Amino acid sequence: MNTLFDFPEFFTINIGQYVESFIKWLIHNYDFFFDAIKEGVLWFLLHARSVFMWFPWVGVIIIVFILGWKLISWKSGVTFAGLLFLIGAMGLWDEMMLTLSVVLVAVVIACLIGVPLGILIAYNSRFGAMVKPVLDAMQTMPSFVYLIPAIMLFGLGSVPAVFATVIYSTPPAIRLTSLAIKGVSKEMVEAGNAFGSTKWQILTKIELPQAFPTIMMGINQTTMMAMAMVVISSMIGAKGLGLNVLQAINRIDIGMGFEAGISIVFLAITIDRITQGIADKYKFPK
């Protein structure tokens, strides 16, 4: 009877072991590949960071105000500028800029991977059927799990943080791009063909402009997910607001935790509204 209630021990398959040895095999044989990625990402990251850190805080607040004003309304502009000012007032300006630089690098990489993949999926449904379960896995896997292979492949620091963030945040860019391209009116594509367009002309002159608002929504989602992941990846050495949260947890420092936490929320709201604003701006009436 017991065998019906307790899962039989002799029936265990050690999948984890295989995954582990696969990752080890990767590191052993493709060291140069990961080193190259590491160098490239690091270069990008350092430059982004130095630009962000060099930029005067007043300039950032003015830019955010103008973006909010032009894209949404002057009230939004004032609100966003006020939120960022508050973060600075809590003494977290540099941390915010560090977080932003990691998010920016991760989002740019995620889009460079996600948009072309999305187009490919829209064009090739068989490829799409293959990729879809992978995307599902990438999104539903607890985000902490990505930290482990990230450390193994790239060690501690900002590069594995970017790696984990990219994996976690690429799916929406892929999904919404393919959705947008598939959703382009068949008659428009047919008209494009009827006028003798090449495939590339159809993609760049008809499909991408038509898909742009939806792709922007995907990028908005990607950015929000990257924000969330950057905070988590402070556990493997990403500097920024997440690190303050982590330290607050270790010291059980409620005040510090709240300040860093609320700063993340403010930053997230600002980024979300601004990218959403860009998406809406380029939406054409259907």
Add this chain to the structure above:
Amino acid sequence: MSAKIKVEKLTKIFGKRPKEILKRLKKNQSKEKIFKETGYTVGVKNVSFVVNEGEFFVIMGLSGSGKSTLIRCLNMLNKPSAGNIYVDGEDVVKYSPSQLREFRQKKAAMVFQNFGLFNHRTVLGNVEYGLEVRGMTQEERKIIALETIESVGLSGWENKYITELSGGMQQRVGLARALANNPDILLMDEPFSALDPLIRRDMQLELLDIQSKLKKTIVFITHDVNEAFKLGDRVAVMKDAEIVQIGEPEDILNNPSNSYIENFVRGTDRSKVLQAKHIMVKPNAMVNLKHGLKVAIKEMESNSISSVFVVDDNRKLEGIISIDSAIEAVKNKRTFREVLTQDYFTTDEETYMEELIPMAIDTKYPIAVINENRKLMGIIMRVSVLSGLIQDHSI
């Protein structure tokens, strides 16, 4: 008149392996049977026809008859399963992708039922599209596009977005986009079906205007019989993927080749299809002015008519004379010219019967059909206007 498009035994089957279905078609299996047994749809079945240079060729049929499939074969948006399409003697079916692109860019442009316009572009951007794809510079294509926009009456709208325009204006943009390429052939897939009736009528007239100026070869699809007969130089009627009759509108109207076409045609308003030239008779009774009154009286007597048209040496219409006034003139010794009356209606050959009806009711003389030099081409008896309306071929 030379053949511009020559379609030979064209067949289009939708599905992955059309070859097996072609064998079934050769065994004369019906479209329904093939669909039931294999799930393949036969879109066009063994169709052959010729469209002449500068001709307005209308393909008419109910929805599902394969007319849209057929027109999409002409520019290879649908790849034919069998058959040949010769345009200017070259087989379009055998074109390579780049030849085909050039053919679509320069020779055959298309206008779509739901316009197929790009709503992320302005009117100008849409009209420029075909030229842009060809690689024309921005300045060049803008000049051509603006000219074309003007020719369809949309000047001042070039910087508006498509969604800001009404349906009729949108289709003008669609037409301009096609015309901007200066193609020899215009393929029009039910271009006016989505428009409301009043605007449709305007667009039809405008298309005829444009056609009389530009003399394109037009292949026009419609499900509307009145539209087909109004626009077409020749009309092809499609049913179940086949062409069942081709001919000039009046031929089809007067001699429908089977009951399907008869039913189709029954809905037409004949007064909008038949023109003066279709119901007029040759003016065999007429008098030359210089032959004098006595000849006129004799002519009327021998033809048992009460009035006769009077012409000069070049058959130019001078007037009409009735038997009463002719006899009176002889008695009173008045000249022929003095007793001529001008109290009759004239019309040209292209006038539609609906405009002749009020004339026929108003006058006591026949209606004279003349050309631009007032040459008498024929006469229309009042009775034939009215009887032409009620002619019913189903009896």
